[in-house]
Amino acid sequence: MFACKKLVTISLGLLLSACQSLLPGNSPLPVQRVAWESIQPGCTGDTCPLVNIDTLIFPDETQLNGLIEQRLLQMTNDSPGAPLPASLQSYEKDFLHSxxxxxxSYLQAKVREQHDQLVIIELSSYLSTGGAHGMPGRGFINYDRRLQKALSLQDLLLPGQTDAFWSLAGQAHQRWLTANQxxxxxxxxxxxxFERTENVALGQAEVLLKYDVYSxxxxxxxxxxxxIPYSQLQGILKPQYFPARD
Structure with missing residues (x-):
């Protein structure tokens, strides 16, 4: 048996600030948070191996639930080409065994925003297996409720606008350099x-790009x-992915 603590909370409301606007007919998806922590069986003391998982379940959104689990499992893979664990539970068991x-190991999925029929999920990981420090990871899922799919960058951009998007990202990088002196x-x-990243999110206020450590x-x-402000993305981003305004 695993020595573990479990916490399950259910919220049928938006897991965000009450001030975030939602247009009529764009009510947020209800979401259930499921979190637990397991320690290696038989281990005692402050240095026992542990797995901490904090994830989400959306009732009636089987595809989104499966996608969240798959993306979290991908973040556990530190050996390119290695098969993914079958589930979060099997990953937990195998990790603690060895x-x-x-x-x-820490894995987390949280709702960053819900707006305009989009659900923006932020994924986080932290894996420590010795050494001076562990390796954190980040990722996003832009889930289109109408299409019932996760959107890739190419899904978001007008044809032929990939280079223009990354040119704007390069300007954003220059602003980041200046802000950090x-x-x-x-x-x-x-x-x-500067380099490109796969971690792009359609925030309600602006488009976000998040980079891995050492990138x-x-x-x-x-x-x-x-x-990147949406005002700069006219003619680059598909019109349906500009946030609606009150």
Whole structure:
């Protein structure tokens, strides 16, 4: 038996600030949070291996639920090409079976926003298996309720506008460098040049791009986040993915 603590909370409302606007007919999907933590069986002390999982279940949204679990499982894979665990429960069991003292794994899915028939899920992970520090991960799911699918960047952009989008992202990177007083640091710019990311989210206020550690900045910078205002995306983003305004 696993020594574990479980917490399940159910909310039929929006898991966000009450001030977020929702247009008529665009009520948020009800969502259930499911969270638990398991410690290696038979282990005692502060350094016992553990797995902490904090995820979501959307009633009547089987496809979205499966997608969330799949994306979390992908974040556990530190060996490219290795098969994914069958489920979060099997991952937990296998990790704790082979883990050494001090190892731990955290997986989380949370609702970042719901707006305009979109559900924006932010995924987080942290895996520590020895060494100076663990490796965190981040990701997004842009789920279109009308199409019942997760949107790729190509789903969001007008044909032929990929380069234009990344040109705007490069400008956002320059703003980030300036805000962090790194734009005059040739050593940083030479070592950490701009690159593309798969982590793009359609926020209600702006488009967000989040980067993995060691991508465009050192580990100490965490997960750099760039933003692109919707006003710059006219002619680049498909019209249906501009947020509606009251």
């Amino acid at each position: 883990a050494q003292r001090g190892w731990h 790194l734009d005059q640091n040739p050593e940083h710019i030479g070592k950490w040049p 465009i900045a050192p580990y100490s910078s965490g997960h750099p986040q760039l933003t």
